[in-house]
Amino acid sequence: xxxxxxxxxxxxxxxxxxxxxxxxxxxxxxxxxxxxxxxxxxxxxxxxxxxxxxxxxxxxxxxxxxxxxxxxxxxxxxxxxxxxxxxxxxxxxxxxxxxxxxxxxxxxxxxxxxxxxxxxxxxxxxxxxxxxxxxxxxxxxxxxxxxxxxxxxxxxxxxxxxxxxxxxxxxxxxxxxxxxxxxxxxxxxxxxxxxxxxxxxxxxxxxxxxxxxxxxxxxxxxxxxxxxxxxxxxxxxxxxxxxxxxxxxxxxxxxxxxxxxxxxxxxxxxxxxxxxxxxxxxxxxxxxxxxxxxxxxxxxxxxxxxxxxxxxxxxxxxxxxxxxx
Amino acid sequence: xxxxxxxxxxxxxxxxxxxxxxxxxxxxxxxxxxxxxxxxxxxxxxxxxxxxxxxxxxxxxxxxxxxxxxxxxxxxxxxxxxxxxxxxxxxxxxxxxxxxxxxxxxxxxxxxxxxxxxxxxxxxxxxxxxxxxxxxxxxxxxxxxxxxxxxxxxxxxxxxxxxxxxxxxxxxxxxxxxxxxxxxxxxxxxxxxxxxxxxxxxxxxxxx
Numbered sequence: 159x160x161x162x163x164x165x166x167x168x169x170x171x172x173x174x175x176x177x178x179x180x181x182x183x184x185x186x187x188x189x190x191x192x193x194x195x196x197x198x199x200x201x202x203x204x205x206x207x208x209x210x211x212x213x214x215x216x217x218x219x220x221x222x223x224x225x226x227x228x229x230x231x232x233x234x235x236x237x238x239x240x241x242x243x244x245x246x247x248x249x250x251x252x253x254x255x256x257x258x259x260x261x262x263x264x265x266x267x268x269x270x271x272x273x274x275x276x277x278x279x280x281x282x283x284x285x286x287x288x289x290x291x292x293x294x295x296x297x298x299x300x301x302x303x304x305x306x307x308x309x310x311x312x313x314x315x316x317x318x319x320x321x322x323x324x325x326x327x328x329x330x331x332x333x334x335x336x337x338x339x340x341x342x343x344x345x346x347x348x349x350x351x352x353x354x355x356x357x358x359x360x361x362x363x364x365x366x367x368x369x370x371x372x373x374x375x376x377x378x379x380x381x382x383x384x385x386x387x388x389x390x391x392x393x394x395x396x397x398x399x400x401x402x403x404x405x406x407x408x409x410x411x412x413x414x415x416x417x418x419x420x421x422x423x424x425x426x427x428x429x430x431x432x433x434x435x436x437x438x439x440x441x442x443x444x445x446x447x448x449x450x451x452x453x454x455x456x457x458x459x460x461x462x463x464x465x466x467x468x469x470x471x472x473x474x475x476x477x478x479x480x481x482x483x
Numbered sequence: 484x485x486x487x488x489x490x491x492x493x494x495x496x497x498x499x500x501x502x503x504x505x506x507x508x509x510x511x512x513x514x515x516x517x518x519x520x521x522x523x524x525x526x527x528x529x530x531x532x533x534x535x536x537x538x539x540x541x542x543x544x545x546x547x548x549x550x551x552x553x554x555x556x557x558x559x560x561x562x563x564x565x566x567x568x569x570x571x572x573x574x575x576x577x578x579x580x581x582x583x584x585x586x587x588x589x590x591x592x593x594x595x596x597x598x599x600x601x602x603x604x605x606x607x608x609x610x611x612x613x614x615x616x617x618x619x620x621x622x623x624x625x626x627x628x629x630x631x632x633x634x635x636x637x638x639x640x641x642x643x644x645x646x647x648x649x650x651x652x653x654x655x656x657x658x659x660x661x662x663x664x665x666x667x668x669x670x671x672x673x674x675x676x677x678x679x680x681x682x683x684x685x686x687x688x689x690x691x
Contacts, residue, residue: 227688234684235636238677242643245673252666253650260653272651272671283655284612284671286648287619287678288641298613318656354649388631395626413628439626440634441641448635 267325267332267351271296273318279303279310279339280317288441294349296338303344304337325351387418387474388447393440396428404428405464410437422469428461603661608668615675622686633685640678647671 250257270289273280279301285292302317303310305324310317328334330353337346392414394400401407409428416423423429429437433456437443450456453475459468647667654663 231630231633231684231688235633235681238636238640238681241677242640242674245670246643249666249670253663256654256659256663256667257650259657260650263653265649265653268645268649270645270648272648272655274655283609284648284651285616286641286645287616287675288638289645289648298616316656318652322652322656352645354646386632386635389635391631392628393631393634394628397626416631440629440631441638444631444635444638445642448638 263326265322265326266354267328267330268354269325269334269336269349269351271302273302273321275316275318276301277311280321282338290349290352294336294347296336296347296349297340299340301339302336303339304335306335307337330354386448387421388416388444390417391415391423393429393443395439404461406430406461408436409461410440410443418474420474421471423458423460424462426462430459430461430466432456432458603665605661605665605668608665608672611672612668612675615672615679619675619679619682622682627685629685633681636681637678637685640674640681643674644671644678647674 268290270286270291271282272284272286274283275281282291282296282298282300282302285296285298302321305321308320308324310320313320328351330351333348333350335346335348337344391412393410394413396404396407396409396411398407400411401409404411404426406428409430412423412425412427412429415421415425415427429443431437432443432446433450435446437446447456450473452473455470455472457468457470459466461467647670651664651667651671653659654667
């Protein structure tokens, strides 16, 4: 078995790259903070640029600030991913058995809540941000009492188990009606269930000796999309006012098309559906796009100059080392 | 053919498996590429030296956090994001430096925890999770211009949390050892915190 790189609790052993990143970012930020903008070395491009009408700053300086901001944004997001990865890695060895059993249940249909048994139902202890329940307006503290009219606490058993069992017999994507109690009132909320994303289960092993890796590594299969060809694209959901200009009242407006020229989107396109699925937010669009494999062909329905078009896009293939071809 | 979890677990545990299926899994080009990539990453990581945190890093982070001057917009945002990333990564140090409890069982079923384990109190983690959820809800989530990279990061973190919540539900329904729940809640708090940072930075970017 290959040795795993694990952050060991209690020991001050960290990947050097993480520490270097902290130091580099911290030093850069401190240096920037210590240097007032008005005494910086003059940037030749900035001194020759016209002032920006809105801010009064030279355009070159604004461009530079934008580039730095973009780099800082990438740093922050890389840090967020790293925190998630490290946490999963630290917790992984503790919950390995539980995760194996959970994965083994084959449960495919998700609501996006954490629940625990309560006297009259299943109390919601957490709502997954962006998950089905969150989108339906379910909140932490609600008590789920029924699903499609079937009471969860009827037989005196565990309401949580009843709910899990019901979900195991429902196809992902099915809309279920959840009866819930909130602040003394009872309401029914419709929730569009979602399929569990296992992502990529990472394999490791020399000489074709395969081995299932811990959950932390399993997660990294979809926690790192650094080679994503869509990364540079900028999107915004259409408001009714914006939509009037583009001939549709729904979809995602492409404000900036991807830099990758093999992806034939243009600034001003409105994405209506991706492979038959209608994205309702930039995050949702990225979920859908990420479900396609490199080299796969997808169909995008768009509005371009107020005309409906279908684009057939073959995604860039990967080389053997996992990078874009 | 991409390997399924159950198949991989069978291979790992030496359980009986259809020979043809096994052959396909271990000769599939996609799987082989993934193995090669991971092996390279693992090798690169192994070559990294173990190091101590550099002296002064905490002081730098603290100094940055208390910097009070408000320069012009572009620079202010960059400094803000840089400081946020730095302090956030420093926070990552805490995640791995805080001692973790040992794995609760010797590999058996996670149910039927010993009574002593029942004393574990993870309520503070649950409270922190609720607090982070509340903060997240307070951020404006209206339609804003969003970079696809940011959208992808948010989607990944949210998907991570969805999986954790499913596991928390499973653990609760199985009456699992509280140490499992404690570990899962800790991971949830960490990932929620990461998500909040990214969402907050995005909302600041939009606001500025």
